[in-house]
Amino acid sequence: MEKSEFLEQLKTLAAIQGAPGQEMNVVRTLVEQFSPYADSVEVDNMGNLYAYMKGNKPGPTVMVSAHSDEIGCVVRDIDERGFIRIERTGGMIESLLIGRKVNVNGHFGVVGVKAGHLQTAEERSRIPSIYELYVDVGAASKEEVHNMGIQIGDQITYVSEIEQFTNPDLICGKAIDNRSCCVLLLQLFKSLHSEKNFAGTLVGVIAVQEEVGLRGAKVATYKVNPEFAIVLDTIPCADTPDSLNSGYPVGIGRGPVFPALAGGSVRGNIMSPQFKKLLIRYANELDMPYQLAVMTGATTDLAAVHLEREGVLAGAITFARRYSHSPVEVANLRVFEQGFMLLEKMILDNENWGELGFI
Numbered sequence: 001m002e003k004s005e006f007l008e009q010l011k012t013l014a015a016i017q018g019a020p021g022q023e024m025n026v027v028r029t030l031v032e033q034f035s036p037y038a039d040s041v042e043v044d045n046m047g048n049l050y051a052y053m054k055g056n057k058p059g060p061t062v063m064v065s066a067h068s069d070e071i072g073c074v075v076r077d078i079d080e081r082g083f084i085r086i087e088r089t090g091g092m093i094e095s096l097l098i099g100r101k102v103n104v105n106g107h108f109g110v111v112g113v114k115a116g117h118l119q120t121a122e123e124r125s126r127i128p129s130i131y132e133l134y135v136d137v138g139a140a141s142k143e144e145v146h147n148m149g150i151q152i153g154d155q156i157t158y159v160s161e162i163e164q165f166t167n168p169d170l171i172c173g174k175a176i177d178n179r180s181c182c183v184l185l186l187q188l189f190k191s192l193h194s195e196k197n198f199a200g201t202l203v204g205v206i207a208v209q210e211e212v213g214l215r216g217a218k219v220a221t222y223k224v225n226p227e228f229a230i231v232l233d234t235i236p237c238a239d240t241p242d243s244l245n246s247g248y249p250v251g252i253g254r255g256p257v258f259p260a261l262a263g264g265s266v267r268g269n270i271m272s273p274q275f276k277k278l279l280i281r282y283a284n285e286l287d288m289p290y291q292l293a294v295m296t297g298a299t300t301d302l303a304a305v306h307l308e309r310e311g312v313l314a315g316a317i318t319f320a321r322r323y324s325h326s327p328v329e330v331a332n333l334r335v336f337e338q339g340f341m342l343l344e345k346m347i348l349d350n351e352n353w354g355e356l357g358f359i
Contacts (some may be wrong), residue, residue, distance in 0.1 A: 001187045001340040003333045006047060006268070007171065009033075011162045014175040017103050019072025019155035020089045020212040023047050027069045030182060030206055034307060038204070048220045049206035051189060059199025059351050063226035065217060066181035066233065067210035067301055070324070073097075073130075073156040075104070082139030085110070088154060088210030091325040095127045102135060105154035109137040122339045133314050148245065157305040160327035167334045169253070176321055176329040181232035182206055184340055191344055199351035200227075208303050209328075217301035221308040228356070229314035230343065231302040233329065233347065235295065242346055248295060250320050253332045255289030256339045257318045263299030269306055274294035274356045275315035281347050288338050291320070298324075313356050317343060 017028035027049050034041050038051035049068070071090035078084050084104065099113040112134050114123065135156060139145045180287035185204050192198065203224050207216035209234075221229065238244065239251030250257055258279045261270050276292075283290040302316045317339050322330040348352075 004276040013179040017157050018020040020069040020209045023068045023208045029268040037193040041242045047208040048216045048354040051204040053202045056196045057199045060227035061201045063203045063224045063229040065205035065209045067178045074270045075154045082141050084146050096326050101159035104156050109135045156326035172330045174327045175266050177234040198348050213303040214301050214304035219303040221305045229305050229312050233300040234321040235318040236324040250293050252320045257291045257293050259293045268299050
């Protein structure tokens with residue numbers, strides 16, 4: 001995988017608006033990108049994308065998934081003066097919304113901020129709730145907003161392009177969670193399609209609505225019914241001054257992260273010891289750094305995947321990101337490259353995974 005190609009594809013994909021339940025333009029682009037490399041590509045009624053590739057020898061059905069949606073909001077109401085009230089879809093944080101540029105169903109807008117000259121002392125120290133915030137799309141009336149084609153329920157997402165730091169391996173922007181892993185999965189198909197030198201069937205899934213309850217992954221896993229599954233996602237890290245003493249020692253640039261536990265006691269995942277050992281084994285064979293994580297405050301589609309049908313033996317390969325669920329998420333290109341190498345090696349060697357049953 002070429003980092004430069006990965007970055008250019010990520011820039012393109014991250015720029016496309018795709019909040020939960022409204023990922024259509026992202027999925028449409030990915031159908032075009034997967035089609036030259038997959039044996040077949042299809043999209044279900046929810047918007048999940050399935051890319052199928054048959055290996056050159058018998059073996060298991062392995063599902064590898066990433067999610068296409070980004071955190072966002074929707075139009076909740078439009079007042080008579082043309083200002084838009086909003087509701088969140090996913091983990092939008094009020095303090096990060098104020099004064100931001102946003103995309104309102106294809107139209108430029110800004111989240112309004114009361115002028116500091118007019119704020120009281122109490123207002124300066126308080127973060128408004130999402131129900132106090134509003135979006136200005138430059139309209140003077142409700143009718144003008146409607147004439148722009150904006151309706152209640154339309155999506156609102158950040159405007160924030162992917163950019164590089166002076167250290168070119170560090171990138172920053174919106175929707176790195178999780179368009180980065182969509183591109184990683186695409187790169188896997190590109191790498192394998194010529195020789196297909198692996199066992200069984202690989203099913204690449206781009207799942208929808210992860211940010212609002214892992215919904216697409218549940219449907220997709222039921223449909224695919226894989227023997228094994230690998231979920232690709234980004235994961236929060238704690239290597240900045242405000243989180244160094246959190247007891248969660250995960251940072252960017254230190255290798256892929258294997259979440260041994262993710263999510264709370266009710267909805268989450270405890271990765272099976274067998275799959276955790278498998279990930280560690282291949283990382284060690286590649287002499288690759290990796291990180292183990294226990295993260296109760298976040299989860300991945302794995303929490304839904306492993307519970308389908310009779311249960312699916314599954315694991316997650318994740319990538320640390322700073323400033324999660326913000327328009328300035330930061331990640332490391334080198335670690336995505338490492339994750340690709342690990343994923344490719346695992347798929348090429350899947351006939352040697354051995355007996356991965358519970359006992």
